[in-house]
Amino acid sequence: MDFELTDEQRAFRETLRAFVDKEIVPVATEWEHSGRYPAEIVDTMRRMGLFGLSVPEEYGGLGADMVSFALVFEEIARGWMGVAGILGSHSIACWMIARHGTDEQKRLHLPDLAAGARRTGIALTEPAAGTDLQGIRTRAVRDGDHYVVTGTKTWITNARHADPLPVLVKTAVTEPAHKGMSVLLVDPSAEGFTVSRDLPKLGYKGTETCEVVLDGVRVPASALLGGVEGRGMQQVLGGLETGRVNIAARAVGVAQAAYDAALSYARERTAFGQPIADFQAVQLKLADLATEIQAARLLTYWAASRADGGGRIDMEAGMAKYFASEVALKASLEAMRIHGGYGYSQEFVVERLYRDAPLMAIGEGTNDIQRLVIARALVAGKGRIGW
Numbered sequence: 001m002d003f004e005l006t007d008e009q010r011a012f013r014e015t016l017r018a019f020v021d022k023e024i025v026p027v028a029t030e031w032e033h034s035g036r037y038p039a040e041i042v043d044t045m046r047r048m049g050l051f052g053l054s055v056p057e058e059y060g061g062l063g064a065d066m067v068s069f070a071l072v073f074e075e076i077a078r079g080w081m082g083v084a085g086i087l088g089s090h091s092i093a094c095w096m097i098a099r100h101g102t103d104e105q106k107r108l109h110l111p112d113l114a115a116g117a118r119r120t121g122i123a124l125t126e127p128a129a130g131t132d133l134q135g136i137r138t139r140a141v142r143d144g145d146h147y148v149v150t151g152t153k154t155w156i157t158n159a160r161h162a163d164p165l166p167v168l169v170k171t172a173v174t175e176p177a178h179k180g181m182s183v184l185l186v187d188p189s190a191e192g193f194t195v196s197r198d199l200p201k202l203g204y205k206g207t208e209t210c211e212v213v214l215d216g217v218r219v220p221a222s223a224l225l226g227g228v229e230g231r232g233m234q235q236v237l238g239g240l241e242t243g244r245v246n247i248a249a250r251a252v253g254v255a256q257a258a259y260d261a262a263l264s265y266a267r268e269r270t271a272f273g274q275p276i277a278d279f280q281a282v283q284l285k286l287a288d289l290a291t292e293i294q295a296a297r298l299l300t301y302w303a304a305s306r307a308d309g310g311g312r313i314d315m316e317a318g319m320a321k322y323f324a325s326e327v328a329l330k331a332s333l334e335a336m337r338i339h340g341g342y343g344y345s346q347e348f349v350v351e352r353l354y355r356d357a358p359l360m361a362i363g364e365g366t367n368d369i370q371r372l373v374i375a376r377a378l379v380a381g382k383g384r385i386g387w
């Protein structure tokens with residue numbers, strides 16, 4: 001058993017660390033508070049080739065393994081979770097196109113997406129259906145060589161920058177519902193496509209999260225992902241597994257940032273004539289956090305390496321996402337406690353981490369749903385723990 005990163009993965013992580021420490025950490029708090037879009041950071045990520053993370057090399061991407069994929073999101077989220085979101089939604093959509101797209105769709109989109117010349121996201125959730133994706137109402141009705149799409153999507157990250165935007169639709173009303181679901185790669189310049197509003201959020205700032213209205217949008221049939229109707233749920237579920245590794249890694253990054261801030265503050269802050277890091281009560285918190293963060297990291301890399309081995313990883317990705325996001329929630333709160341009153345101040349980073357952490361327990365399927373996914377795999381005898 002080898003718990004070490006390869007030399008290549010280690011070098012990649014060092015490059016990412018240097019980028020995050022130089023370009024993201026110094027500006028994150030100020031830009032986040034002012035609601036600024038991090039265009040300069042996005043541009044550097046583009047030049048680093050990070051928008052091609054999940055795009056195969058033959059289409060100009062990095063074709064990264066999943067452990068390297070996780071390292072990217074861990075490091076960037078350590079600097080600013082919102083920036084990780086810009087890259088995350090894009091990477092999941094790229095993964096879906098690379099995995100499920102027709103040759104023509106791959107040739108049409110992947111080179112530009114890998115280069116960051118165009119970007120993307122993924123539109124599944126609707127006002128009345130999030131967890132219950134089979135309950136979506138967005139309909140795509142075939143009309144000659146087009147589909148006519150009508151519906152509303154909500155909570156769509158990157159909506160203002162996505163071209164194309166993969167949209168989960170119903171191409172048929174069937175029983176079971178998932179057999180009538182498909183993904184269309186929608187061109188945002190099409191008539192009837194509107195990003196109708198930006199949703200106000202607790203955290204996860206720096207990236208836009210929007211409502212999208214599709215009002216009779218005509219989408220060419222050639223934009224049907226994979227070219228066959230009825231495969232949308234299957235395509236999306238595969239993408240969500242990748243997405244859960246991404247969320248788990250982001251959670252590890254947020255938790256690590258909270259721990260780093262807490263440790264550094266505890267060494268500097270004195271009370272009763274000594275650094276607060278000398279008090280056992282503070283030490284116990286730090287020990288718990290360090291242990292739990294390392295466990296979350298191991299689960300995340302484990303899920304990622306299982307994905308690299310091929311096959312479905314719904315249980316592994318679910319465990320990693322569930323555990324790591326709970327650790328991030330705890331770490332941000334405990335770091336705030338260690339900071340005392342200053343933890344509640346916008347002048348200290350833990351306030352932002354505390355607002356960013358809850359999203360990881362909600363996005364890509366809530367943690368209760370992860371627990372159900374894990375249980376389902378175990379009960380069906382498909383899930384295996386241990387070695």
Ligand SMILES: Cc1cc2nc3c(=O)[nH]c(=O)nc-3n(C[C@H](O)[C@H](O)[C@H](O)COP(=O)(O)OP(=O)(O)OC[C@H]3O[C@@H](n4cnc5c(N)ncnc54)[C@H](O)[C@@H]3O)c2cc1C
Nearest residue numbers: 122123124125129130131132155156157363364365366368
């Ligand atoms: C900042 C942000 C960004 C997002 N970005 C995107 C994006 O880019 N694209 C996208 O498509 N979506 C996105 N989402 C949506 C996100 O994926 C959904 O919010 C999430 O899947 C939960 O769906 P919901 O909000 O409709 O909650 P619901 O499905 O209504 O769930 C509400 C509660 O009911 C529980 N529940 C529901 N069903 C069950 C069940 N069967 N058993 C037990 N409990 C259940 C849930 O666990 C939860 O606690 C984003 C959300 C946020 C907040």
